[in-house]
Amino acid sequence: MITRTADFDLSTRNTFRMKVRCALFVEITAEEDLQELDFASLPKPLMVMGGGSNLLFRGDFPGTVLHVAITGAPAWDPGSGLVTVGAGVVFDAFCDWAAQKDLWGPENLSLIPGECGASAVQNIGAYGVEVKDILADIRAWDTLEGKFVHISPSHCAYGYRTSLFKTDWKGRYIITYVTYRLSADPRPVLDYGGIRKALEGQEVLSPRLIRDTIIGIRNAKLPDPAVTGSAGSFFCNPVVDKAHFERIVSIAKEDNGQDCKVPHFEVGDRIKVPAAWMIEQCGFKGKANGGARVYRNQPLVIVNESGDATPDEIVALENAIIRAVEAKYGVTLHPEVEHI
Numbered sequence: 001m002i003t004r005t006a007d008f009d010l011s012t013r014n015t016f017r018m019k020v021r022c023a024l025f026v027e028i029t030a031e032e033d034l035q036e037l038d039f040a041s042l043p044k045p046l047m048v049m050g051g052g053s054n055l056l057f058r059g060d061f062p063g064t065v066l067h068v069a070i071t072g073a074p075a076w077d078p079g080s081g082l083v084t085v086g087a088g089v090v091f092d093a094f095c096d097w098a099a100q101k102d103l104w105g106p107e108n109l110s111l112i113p114g115e116c117g118a119s120a121v122q123n124i125g126a127y128g129v130e131v132k133d134i135l136a137d138i139r140a141w142d143t144l145e146g147k148f149v150h151i152s153p154s155h156c157a158y159g160y161r162t163s164l165f166k167t168d169w170k171g172r173y174i175i176t177y178v179t180y181r182l183s184a185d186p187r188p189v190l191d192y193g194g195i196r197k198a199l200e201g202q203e204v205l206s207p208r209l210i211r212d213t214i215i216g217i218r219n220a221k222l223p224d225p226a227v228t229g230s231a232g233s234f235f236c237n238p239v240v241d242k243a244h245f246e247r248i249v250s251i252a253k254e255d256n257g258q259d260c261k262v263p264h265f266e267v268g269d270r271i272k273v274p275a276a277w278m279i280e281q282c283g284f285k286g287k288a289n290g291g292a293r294v295y296r297n298q299p300l301v302i303v304n305e306s307g308d309a310t311p312d313e314i315v316a317l318e319n320a321i322i323r324a325v326e327a328k329y330g331v332t333l334h335p336e337v338e339h340i
């Protein structure tokens, strides 16, 4: 079914809760709707939106927002381990479904906001797992060729929160189904942060137990989307070369004393330094600008604390953070959140 609404209020469709509108909102519930839809007649530009959890609307959107609301129960094939899910299924509902079936794969990605279609665009990740690790196939409508295609994840150039869907292919494919590969054999990934410690004393691990543990960790650190608007991590974590990292370490020691330790993770021969740490060091933890605030428990997140924050207030905070981190460490932070 195709639903069209002109002058649509997007405030409940973006997790930052920006009070913006679009010229036309189109929702489809089946693949055939895409064959029926007269793309040429839609107000331009066209943007495809999932759960709206990684977006910052800078103002009203002059074109069409298309939401692929293909849902329904996951189609599971125990023989192959493959499960196909509609692009509009809430990703965490899929994680819950997998935990219920005692299947391994997405448990570390529990509670990430957004829908399954967007999971394959953004290569969502958390606690040592990225969705590319469990992706098997993507089915999409190719707007250029006017036909449905299957895309192998190996062709998508997946990287840290990125893929060709965000770059060279931007606007070309409309994802309708995503197929994930799950495993009935235990495959726990416990090496990130405090997971192993949180599971200490547990003799039998299960997807459900790990999912509950991750949910506990996330709830302690991240704002509850039901209460406070945000788009999760606002910035990507930067990666620097070793010489640059040493300069960051000496600045940190000057600031905090010789015993100061800079958190970091090796990525090949380069070093990832948490943006959250740099933002905190620059004194931005808990800082507000109008209704927007740098979240106190996790400064990588900017929240719409008042519920009435404007895009400009958020962007001013973003720019102040970028300038401060650049001035102190010579590192340019890049937003993870897409600005529309």
Ligand code: EPU
Binding pocket: 125, 126, 127, 128, 192, 193, 221, 231, 232, 233, 234, 235, 236, 237, 263, 274, 275, 276, 277, 278, 280, 296, 297, 298, 299, 300, 336
């Ligand atoms: N840290 C601080 N101060 C703080 C919080 C964190 O210095 O107040 C430092 C700590 O050293 C901590 C490190 O930052 O060890 C990393 O913190 P955390 O484990 O919370 O992860 P992150 O790097 O800040 C990334 C993802 C999150 C994901 C977590 C866990 C990005 C941009 N963000 O955050 O993803 O949940 O790791 O895997 O990579 C999201 O994408 O929206 C998101 C929430």
